[in-house]
Amino acid sequence: MAEQRRPDLAAMLGGLMRTLMAAESPVLAEHGLTMWGYVVLSALDDRPVRTQAALAKAIGADKTRIIGTLDVLQEDGLINREPDPADRRVRLLEITDAGRKARRSAQTRIQAQENRLLAQLPAGDREAFLRAAHVLSEIERN
Amino acid sequence: MAEQRRPDLAAMLGGLMRTLMAAESPVLAEHGLTMWGYVVLSALDDRPVRTQAALAKAIGADKTRIIGTLDVLQEDGLINREPDPADRRVRLLEITDAGRKARRSAQTRIQAQENRLLAQLPAGDREAFLRAAHVLSEIERN
DNA sequence: TATTGTTATACTCTATAACTATA
DNA sequence: TATAGTTATAGAGTATAACAATA
Numbered sequence: 001m002a003e004q005r006r007p008d009l010a011a012m013l014g015g016l017m018r019t020l021m022a023a024e025s026p027v028l029a030e031h032g033l034t035m036w037g038y039v040v041l042s043a044l045d046d047r048p049v050r051t052q053a054a055l056a057k058a059i060g061a062d063k064t065r066i067i068g069t070l071d072v073l074q075e076d077g078l079i080n081r082e083p084d085p086a087d088r089r090v091r092l093l094e095i096t097d098a099g100r101k102a103r104r105s106a107q108t109r110i111q112a113q114e115n116r117l118l119a120q121l122p123a124g125d126r127e128a129f130l131r132a133a134h135v136l137s138e139i140e141r142n
Numbered sequence: 143m144a145e146q147r148r149p150d151l152a153a154m155l156g157g158l159m160r161t162l163m164a165a166e167s168p169v170l171a172e173h174g175l176t177m178w179g180y181v182v183l184s185a186l187d188d189r190p191v192r193t194q195a196a197l198a199k200a201i202g203a204d205k206t207r208i209i210g211t212l213d214v215l216q217e218d219g220l221i222n223r224e225p226d227p228a229d230r231r232v233r234l235l236e237i238t239d240a241g242r243k244a245r246r247s248a249q250t251r252i253q254a255q256e257n258r259l260l261a262q263l264p265a266g267d268r269e270a271f272l273r274a275a276h277v278l279s280e281i282e283r284n
Numbered sequence: 285t286a287t288t289g290t291t292a293t294a295c296t297c298t299a300t301a302a303c304t305a306t307a
Numbered sequence: 308t309a310t311a312g313t314t315a316t317a318g319a320g321t322a323t324a325a326c327a328a329t330a
Binding site: 051052053063064067087088089090 | 291
């Protein structure tokens with residue numbers, strides 16, 4: 001159980017993130033999506049989020065930061081966004097069919113890119129890596 | 143070998159990075175270091191980098207972006223930075239004893255934090271995760 | 285008075301280009 | 308003229324606070 005010397009985890013993941021972003025941003029651009037646009041569509045596709053405040057919290061962003069993104073997604077017909085009749089302060093959010101289609105198309109391409117990177121790992125490590133990433137990404141999300 | 147549905151790797155790692163940064167930035171602050179200051183000290187400690195241009199390339203930063211960081215590190219006595227007698231355009235960089243001490247103290251604390259996170263994984267996954275992160279972080283660095 | 289979403293402001297980061305001092 | 312480092316400028320991204328409209 002002795003700790004071995006190793007590079008900082010944050011440094012390794014930071015480098016990997018740069019590689020991933022470089023590979024994926026052209027795919028997003030082809031789909032006419034920004035990174036934040038893709039993040040928002042993904043959040044709305046994976047689980048319904050009623051309000052902008054709930055969405056902001058779900059993706060770890062400030063409520064003011066997502067407004068421009070929502071404006072564009074709405075203009076592009078990728079989300080619906082309308083006042084809640086029961087409480088007209090609130091805007092109800094919903095991904096449209098076009099939004100779902102765009103997101104899933106982008107995701108397929110993005111995960112294919114990711115899989116090409118992951119293919120450089122032995123199968124056992126690859127599975128453990130994804131499993132571990134999933135566990136660790138959910139930590140402190142409370 | 144069928145691909146399973148999974149969350150995007152970039153999304154998982156992005157969330158984990160946020161967790162790591164939140165945990166580690168207080169440690170850096172206690173040591174009087176910025177994130178970039180720590181990155182620079184680490185690069186200079188791990189392998190000698192002669193010039194600012196070489197350092198910038200090694201850490202994936204623009205040459206103009208590191209200048210302010212170097213100014214502070216030099217003022218604080220954590221690095222030496224002097225013109226190369228053989229080519230006075232070049233500044234030779236070197237970590238000082240104080241710099242090495244600060245870096246290693248910070249790194250010990252940072253890795254302890256990281257190990258607490260990693261402790262939530264089964265031992266096999268933890269080792270595979272670190273191994274995979276190391277392999278993947280070195281990709282495309284050419 | 286409190287809450288949701290919006291706008292305005294300022295601040296930080298970063299990228300680009302212009303500059304200097306050497307070679 | 309080319310290169311290492313620096314400075315200046317402007318642009319993007321973000322955070323904070325003030326605001327409008329509801330409740």
